Amino acid sequence: MNTVVPAMKARTGVSGLDTILAGGLSPGHVFLLEGNPGAGKTTIALQFLIEGARLGEQGLYITLSETESELRAGAASHGMVIDGHIEVFEVVPPESLLDADQQQSLLYSSDLELGETTKEIFAAFERVKPSRVVLDSLSEIRLLAQSSLRYRRQILALKHYFARQGATVLLLDDLTSDVLDKTVHSVVHGVIHLEEMAPTYGAERRRLRITKYRGQAFRGGFHDFTIQTGGVVVFPRLVAAEHRSTYVRDEISSNIPELDLLLGGGLERGSSTLILGPAGTGKSTFSFQFLVAAVARGEKAAAFIFDEELGLLFTRLKSLGMDLETLRSSGLIHIEQLDAAELSPGEFAHRVRDCVDKTNAKTVIIDSINGYQASMPDENSLILHMHELLQYLNRQGANTFLTVAQHGLVGDMKAPVDVTYLADTVILLRYFEAAGRVRRAVSVIKKRTGLHEDTIREYRIDSSGLTFGDPLVGFQGVLRGVPEFVTTSAPLLSTVDGDRGNS
Numbered sequence: 001m002n003t004v005v006p007a008m009k010a011r012t013g014v015s016g017l018d019t020i021l022a023g024g025l026s027p028g029h030v031f032l033l034e035g036n037p038g039a040g041k042t043t044i045a046l047q048f049l050i051e052g053a054r055l056g057e058q059g060l061y062i063t064l065s066e067t068e069s070e071l072r073a074g075a076a077s078h079g080m081v082i083d084g085h086i087e088v089f090e091v092v093p094p095e096s097l098l099d100a101d102q103q104q105s106l107l108y109s110s111d112l113e114l115g116e117t118t119k120e121i122f123a124a125f126e127r128v129k130p131s132r133v134v135l136d137s138l139s140e141i142r143l144l145a146q147s148s149l150r151y152r153r154q155i156l157a158l159k160h161y162f163a164r165q166g167a168t169v170l171l172l173d174d175l176t177s178d179v180l181d182k183t184v185h186s187v188v189h190g191v192i193h194l195e196e197m198a199p200t201y202g203a204e205r206r207r208l209r210i211t212k213y214r215g216q217a218f219r220g221g222f223h224d225f226t227i228q229t230g231g232v233v234v235f236p237r238l239v240a241a242e243h244r245s246t247y248v249r250d251e252i253s254s255n256i257p258e259l260d261l262l263l264g265g266g267l268e269r270g271s272s273t274l275i276l277g278p279a280g281t282g283k284s285t286f287s288f289q290f291l292v293a294a295v296a297r298g299e300k301a302a303a304f305i306f307d308e309e310l311g312l313l314f315t316r317l318k319s320l321g322m323d324l325e326t327l328r329s330s331g332l333i334h335i336e337q338l339d340a341a342e343l344s345p346g347e348f349a350h351r352v353r354d355c356v357d358k359t360n361a362k363t364v365i366i367d368s369i370n371g372y373q374a375s376m377p378d379e380n381s382l383i384l385h386m387h388e389l390l391q392y393l394n395r396q397g398a399n400t401f402l403t404v405a406q407h408g409l410v411g412d413m414k415a416p417v418d419v420t421y422l423a424d425t426v427i428l429l430r431y432f433e434a435a436g437r438v439r440r441a442v443s444v445i446k447k448r449t450g451l452h453e454d455t456i457r458e459y460r461i462d463s464s465g466l467t468f469g470d471p472l473v474g475f476q477g478v479l480r481g482v483p484e485f486v487t488t489s490a491p492l493l494s495t496v497d498g499d500r501g502n503s
Contacts (some may be wrong), residue, residue: 004160010168011052012131014044015269016234018348020210020219025190028166029214030159032138032184034173035194040227041065041172044192045134046082047076047231048170050131054084059131061088062226064140065174077229089124091117114154115146122161133162136172143177152183170438189214197223202341208234218284224346235346238353240391245368247397255293258468262444267425269362271449272390272400274420277429281440282461283403285320286366286427289466290401292322294363301363302334302355304348306371310337317500321465333358339480340374345385348372352389357388362386364393366404369419387422394424424448432478441478442468460493468491 011025019026025031033041049059060083063071068090075082082088096290117140124169125133135158145151162169171184190213197205217383225234251266260266267273275283284423291301305313314325327333334355338348355361366372373382393400420426426446432439442459444452455471456478469492477484
């Protein structure tokens, strides 16, 4: 029995795009790459041809809208070299059509131009005999065709011609002439759609989607991408179900006995913890206590900081006995400061995954969700992205710590987004007033993976780090911020010099 061996895919040379396309483009077919001007079509097309040249395949770039010098200058800005394996063919209107004195009066000039343009394209192909072709752009052909029927016939003619030659073709469309015309979509083998969005503040966001790929499964949905020096980089949408690993579900300690007791003995490995509270209650300090404990166990850890400048973070935590700068310089932890205004959610998920895969980090801090939300188009997307990211980290046996700053300081406080149901454990931090001073209280209000203390404990942040008191059994209303004395209370923590707010 003969076994059919599938043809090797034509790799695009775009990082991440081949993953979405299940290996690349099916050879010998015509594909449409569409998007508004500036979306990144030309850059992807150049990467496609350069990847072919790297594999020894001949490429041909046919440009109807951009001059050869402009194309080469754009490639050079990315450090791309258009060498002998890539030929640029610039379609220039015949001189007679540029001369007003020699223009035809009995025939429409568009009829002459379309026929002349098609002949030039075929002639260039016959001369170069390429394996990969880029045609930039279809808008010029659509304008020359003038009618939808004539345009469709022209695209079909190009498709059949290239198919007989066995070339893999990218047709570029800048969507400037007729956005509603889907003629090419029904003709081509696959469609890659690029989008560029301009948020109210911050850099533009780009994403792509495969809207069609005949006979091939692909990763659906939108995928964020960026245009960097060197070309386009695509961040495939994270699907947690594709990533599984085996690990022992033991309990991890914070190295603070009272905090471990509050958590019912510790946290289960491979779980997520949300630390919730108003500004200054010590959410970051709690998170980094677990990070330092992980390093003490001989594990690697990572932290992604949205809100606080790293220099300030290092100085502040060093005064609490946590020398993060030394741990970072020794390679035990990875700390990265992120700018939400310049970051897409897909790129952030890619950075976290890449770090965990490379360093085998078993503790991951995301500080804070408030900053992460700023990089999201809307709250629904935040929940979906966060769900996949947490599921992925859990399946790698990593413990994830998320912080959320609530609005207000005391009383009825609300979070900007509710992610409490996503986390396995929720730690609630509060201010309360007692004995004429502002104090802090902590309680565990949720733990999926086992029992936990249902008490409320006072804690203090000082040069020794976190210090916890006995359960506050004599107060009522501590979590509301305005407690009432009801009976004999456990002693409050004594105040010390240097007690300060921490976020």
